[in-house]
Amino acid sequence: MKRVLITGAAGFLGSHLCDKFLANGFKVVGMDNFLTGSEDNISHLFGNPNFEFYHHDVTKFVHVSGELDYILHFASPASPIDYLEMPIQTLKVGSLAPYNLLGLARVKKARFIIASTSEVYGDPSVHPQPEEYWGNVNPIGPRGVYDEAKRFQEAITMGYHNYHGIDTGIVRIFNTYGPRMRLNDGRALPAFMSQALRGEDITVFGDGSQTRSFCYVDDLVDGIYRLTLSDYHYPVNIGNPQEITIKQFADEIVEITNSGSKVTYQELPKDDPKQRRPDITKAKEILDWEPKIDRSEGLKRTLEYFQQKVK
Numbered sequence: 001m002k003r004v005l006i007t008g009a010a011g012f013l014g015s016h017l018c019d020k021f022l023a024n025g026f027k028v029v030g031m032d033n034f035l036t037g038s039e040d041n042i043s044h045l046f047g048n049p050n051f052e053f054y055h056h057d058v059t060k061f062v063h064v065s066g067e068l069d070y071i072l073h074f075a076s077p078a079s080p081i082d083y084l085e086m087p088i089q090t091l092k093v094g095s096l097a098p099y100n101l102l103g104l105a106r107v108k109k110a111r112f113i114i115a116s117t118s119e120v121y122g123d124p125s126v127h128p129q130p131e132e133y134w135g136n137v138n139p140i141g142p143r144g145v146y147d148e149a150k151r152f153q154e155a156i157t158m159g160y161h162n163y164h165g166i167d168t169g170i171v172r173i174f175n176t177y178g179p180r181m182r183l184n185d186g187r188a189l190p191a192f193m194s195q196a197l198r199g200e201d202i203t204v205f206g207d208g209s210q211t212r213s214f215c216y217v218d219d220l221v222d223g224i225y226r227l228t229l230s231d232y233h234y235p236v237n238i239g240n241p242q243e244i245t246i247k248q249f250a251d252e253i254v255e256i257t258n259s260g261s262k263v264t265y266q267e268l269p270k271d272d273p274k275q276r277r278p279d280i281t282k283a284k285e286i287l288d289w290e291p292k293i294d295r296s297e298g299l300k301r302t303l304e305y306f307q308q309k310v311k
Contacts, residue, residue, distance in 0.1 A: 001050070003027040004228075005068050005110075007058045007101065008075035010037030012180045013115070013173070016221045017072060018042060022050055024225070029064055033057040035089060036077050041180050058097040059089075068108040070228055073101050073153075074115040080143070080269065081186030087145040094149025095156070102160040111167040113228050114157045116235060118174040118276055119147045128243075128277040131172065131235045141271045154235065161233055169227050174239025174278045178217030178298065179305035188212065192250050193303065196259035197310040206268030208247025213277045215240035216298035219291040226287040239278035240291040256299050 004021050008014035009030030014037065021028050022045070030042060030053040045051040056062070058075050076093045077083045083090040098114060105112040121129045122137035137147045154170055161168040177189040184190070195202045215238070223238035244252075250263050283289045 001025060001027050002069040003029065003067055004070040004072065005029045005031065005064055006072045006074060007031045007097070008037060008073075009053065010034060010039060010041050011074065011078075012041070012182070013176065013217070013221070014074045015041035015180055016178070016217050017074065017224065018045060018051065020221045020225050022048060026050070028052075029054065029068070031056050031058060031062070032075065035086070036082050036182070036185075038182070058100060059092040060100070062100045062104050064104065068104070068110040070113065071101055071105050071108070071110045072113045072115070072224075072228065073098055076115070076149070077146070079185040079187050081184070083146040084142060090145045091149050094153050098153050098156050102156065102166060105166055106160070106164055111169065111228065112157065112160075113169045113171060113224070114153050116154050116170050116172045117150045118172055118237070118239065118278065119143065120151050120154065120172060122147060123271060123273045124275060127275050128241065128279045129237070130279040131237055131282055138271050142269070143271050167231070168233050169230070170235040171224050171227055172235050172237045172278075173220065174215060174237065175212045175276065176215050176217055176220045176239070178302050181302075183306070183309055188246060188249060189214070189253070189302065190306070192253040193257065193306045194310050196253050196257040196261045197306060199259060200261060201264045202250045202254065202261050204246055204250055204263055204265050205272065206246070207265065208250065208263070209245055210268070210272065210274050211243045211245050211276060212249065213240050213243050214249070214295060214298075215291055216293040216301070219293050223283060223287060223289045226289050230287060232286050236282050236286065237278040237280055238283055238289070239280065241277055241280055242295065243277040244295075252295070252299065256303055
């Protein structure tokens, strides 16, 4: 059986990745310090003989005994609320952690996959965003600690690939949603759905004309899985190219929850991207991947989870 280390295993994406690899016959080593992850996300795995878990901060030295075939680095605060409250931790997990894990990959001769983000494109001047676009990022703005941490992760990953010959891959993740999102993480879907289920006004920042492209978590995880098993070394966008304005998205949430909530508006945060849509040509050609779950179906599945969580 192949063996994979997944950091950030107790997080939203990390926990779904653990499920995916276990379902496909892998032994999974999960690692998390619960900074933003939750034990609830992986508690169903603790009785699985092919799953082992280490409570560990990956910005410190990382040791895993035995063979490893793959290392997936998915540990990081990932929402504006998190990285604005924890800027130093965000920078450390984007710099010290990949340094530690790339060293481990070198010793284990493991393929290393880094979780990058559409935030490397910043507030883009090219639309949709292809992997060749270098981005429009403010390194000293409030989002800089996250954006530049992810850009550094890509740089150090390619440095180890080019200098040490490490087998690497880079996934640029666009907006993703689904079960196990934290209710208070500040991203659009959990914020809108929690407010709608409580009958509160839905808060939209700006005038709601900014766009996003939302990918259901099962589709995203399938794309990451395919990239992991491929031999491609350069960045690949994984996301849903169906673009929607934030105002339209808020209206969809109100409709699916049968809520009487009204949409209210607040000032747009500094450097908030005006447009966000992936060009997934590479994912289609290299991974034979594209999203299959449409937003209406994905929102229904996500609503079932939030109805159990929102009091």
